[in-house]
Amino acid sequence: MQELLVAVNCIREPIGSTITSEMSDVTEFKTTLVIRFSQKIQNFIKMAKNLDSFKTLCGDDRLALIKYGCVENLCMRSLQYYDLTHEYWTIYANLILTDEERELIRRKVEQNRQNRLQNAIQSLDSTVNTNEPGNHFTHLLTAMDTIRDPMPPYDNMTQITSYWDMFRATTVKFESTIRNIIKFSKHLGVKGGSGPPLLLLHGHPYSHVSWRKVAERLALNFTVIASDLRGYGNSSAPPGGKNHEDYSKRVMAKDQVQLMEKLGYTKFALCAHDRGARVGHRMCIDYPDRVERAMFLDIAPTLAMYEGTTMQFAEMYWHWFFLIQDEPLPDGLIAANPDFWMDQILGTGGSDPERKLEYDSYRQTMRNPAYSHAVCEDYRASATIDLDHDRADRAAGRKIKCPVRVLWGANGVVGACFKPLDLWQKVADNVTGRAVPSGHDIQDEIPEVLLDEIYEFF
Known part of the structure; x- marks a missing residue:
């Protein structure tokens, strides 16, 4: 199990290289993270089957499936942490950007959120074809991204x-x-x-x-x-x-x-x-x-x-x-x-x-x-x-x-x-x-x- 934890930690290390000053929107930032790490984590799941510690865990065939599922869940949880991006968006906003850049991004993210939220509310008033571009906010699953866009943090928020x-x-x-x-x-x-x-x-x-x-x-x-x-x-x-x-x-x-x-x-x-x-x-x-x-x-x-x-x-x-x-x-x-x-x-x-x-x-x-x-x-x-x-x-x-x-x-x-x-x-x-x-x-x-x-x- 220690090998698994070490491997997960290794996956987290290159996060800084994906952060660039050109990423001015949290959605772009999140998408980049998912693309960057999804294949790596999938490969890690496959690799886990061959780890000595995993073989030891699965010595009992009756428990093998459950234990493998736990290992897979551990790996996928790492991907979900990246998908949320709150921690790394905070690093990006607070350490890389100047105060002026942070304020510009805060305004852009807030304006985007307001626009998308307005689309979401308006879509409740009529029947909408969800396959048409821009009309997917009838589902809160998508609108959630609007509501949960992490804002650059301020102590007095x-x-x-x-x-x-x-x-x-x-x-x-x-x-x-x-x-x-x-x-x-x-x-x-x-x-x-x-x-x-x-x-x-x-x-x-x-x-x-x-x-x-x-x-x-x-x-x-x-x-x-x-x-x-x-x-x-x-x-x-x-x-x-x-x-x-x-x-x-x-x-x-x-x-x-x-x-x-x-x-x-x-x-x-x-x-x-x-x-x-x-x-x-x-x-x-x-x-x-x-x-x-x-x-x-x-x-x-x-x-x-x-x-x-x-x-x-x-x-x-x-x-x-x-x-x-x-x-x-x-x-x-x-x-x-x-x-x-x-x-x-x-x-x-x-x-x-x-x-x-x-x-x-x-x-x-x-x-x-x-x-x-x-x-x-x-x-x-x-x-x-x-x-x-x-x-x-x-x-x-x-x-x-x-x-x-x-x-x-x-x-x-x-x-x-x-x-x-x-x-x-x-x-x-x-x-x-x-x-x-x-x-x-x-x-x-x-x-x-x-x-x-x-x-x-x-």
């Missing part, structure tokens, strides 16, 4: 363009916000509106875009902060740490509390779905003076769900028990075909063009192996360190003190396999709730019902 821009906020102007929160992560999200602060936390495998049907109208009465959890959306994806602690809900809750502090809010309301609600549960326990009211969508407490697992639940929520397996099994299999994985979890988005855009944004994130690994770490943490924290709460009699409202889908798995209200009443002092006519994604399936519930509860 506080704004980024969000996926939110793809959904044309017409009632309320949302400002995109980025804050450095902790040593690992940049947590991205959107903030807009006026009124008391309301933090929205998404679930798996989503991002802040999952609130697109309700956030604008909520912003008429609340200051809405829709954040990306670490390992999802546009937030960073740390490796995992000892015992998966970097994805413990305690650490993920701290992220969000620090985000709200940075924005000036020491008290706030919370509405959270799926994994975000698990973060919210921990937040209410660890920071009882911060969360004034909490609404949890279509989950039951983690410990109760594991303790109450039945064959029915295991079959319907199979991904729970797949994602908690040790690295690299789920990580490598997802990274090998991320689109197939996302199709199994999400489906295709159907005929709704905005939902298809939304789902494509999630697929794009999952194509980065760092994020498929992050998802696995999130679930592995829930089956290990999070359960330790939950058991400690139970033993100490710690419960959620703020008012809690729980909604679950009448057609969903959680309601079919558990009694959510009963389970939440065991971990919180003041809980109300009911089933609503939807499946798992309440905010997407019945946004009007959710809006009514939020206005009544908060």
Whole structure:
């Protein structure tokens, strides 16, 4: 394995020779990198089969295919690092260019991004032949390149363009916000509106875009902060740490509390779905003076769900028990075909063009192996360190003190396999709730019902 790592490092060394002052556009820069290194990495994959260390790894024929797949994934991950080009674009912008050159390029990249983004938005208004030049922005897969064009970095840069821009906020102007929160992560999200602060936390495998049907109208009465959890959306994806602690809900809750502090809010309301609600549960326990009211969508407490697992639940929520397996099994299999994985979890988005855009944004994130690994770490943490924290709460009699409202889908798995209200009443002092006519994604399936519930509860 050491030979493999050395070989990967050797591939990285000639990067400087590809950087020239003529490359004034990040797309040109990225394309050059891919052309320069794709064949070299493919040759490295073939070479790996002949390495002594690889022969040793594959001594057991039953594991040979899996192990070779891991080696291949290691190599392809290197190519994806080059494809992203953030690190080397930073080197190019900061070390090679003068201040004047950097500013000229910043303006050019920003103008190109604005032009392409406008094309993307306009293409939503009519039926477009995607085979015609210039009309490929109907797919967020391509528009992602517009949104993620890395800008030459400045220490005081506080704004980024969000996926939110793809959904044309017409009632309320949302400002995109980025804050450095902790040593690992940049947590991205959107903030807009006026009124008391309301933090929205998404679930798996989503991002802040999952609130697109309700956030604008909520912003008429609340200051809405829709954040990306670490390992999802546009937030960073740390490796995992000892015992998966970097994805413990305690650490993920701290992220969000620090985000709200940075924005000036020491008290706030919370509405959270799926994994975000698990973060919210921990937040209410660890920071009882911060969360004034909490609404949890279509989950039951983690410990109760594991303790109450039945064959029915295991079959319907199979991904729970797949994602908690040790690295690299789920990580490598997802990274090998991320689109197939996302199709199994999400489906295709159907005929709704905005939902298809939304789902494509999630697929794009999952194509980065760092994020498929992050998802696995999130679930592995829930089956290990999070359960330790939950058991400690139970033993100490710690419960959620703020008012809690729980909604679950009448057609969903959680309601079919558990009694959510009963389970939440065991971990919180003041809980109300009911089933609503939807499946798992309440905010997407019945946004009007959710809006009514939020206005009544908060």
